[in-house]
Amino acid sequence: MTGQLKLSLYEYPSCPFCGLVLRAIDALGADVELRDVMADSDYLRELVEATGRQTVPCLRIESDTGEVEWMHESRDIVAYLQTI
Numbered sequence: 001m002t003g004q005l006k007l008s009l010y011e012y013p014s015c016p017f018c019g020l021v022l023r024a025i026d027a028l029g030a031d032v033e034l035r036d037v038m039a040d041s042d043y044l045r046e047l048v049e050a051t052g053r054q055t056v057p058c059l060r061i062e063s064d065t066g067e068v069e070w071m072h073e074s075r076d077i078v079a080y081l082q083t084i
């Protein structure tokens with residue numbers, strides 16, 4: 001199913017909630033592009049424009065039809081990744 005989805009995680013390395021998601025990504029071997037909002041201001045701008053918040057982690061989920069969903073909350077993101 002991940003082949004039909006493009007997953008991107010907006011995060012930064014020293015954020016503990018991001019660490020929780022990053023560990024889950026590693027454990028699951030999930031295919032998720034990491035978008036460090038501290039290292040790249042374009043990513044931070046995208047996040048704020050799309051969600052109205054700069055809170056990380058946030059998972060951007062793009063379907064094969066181009067539909068985009070944004071998911072906040074580390075525990076929700078981990079639970080979601082475990083289902084795909």
Ligand SMILES: N[C@@H](CCC(=O)N[C@@H](CS)C(=O)NCC(=O)O)C(=O)O
Nearest residue numbers: 015016017054055056057073074075
């Ligand atoms: N309950 C959230 C907490 C996320 C959170 O507090 N993230 C911090 C960084 S560690 C943050 O982005 N703070 C800035 C903000 O919320 O604007 C989760 O579990 O994902």
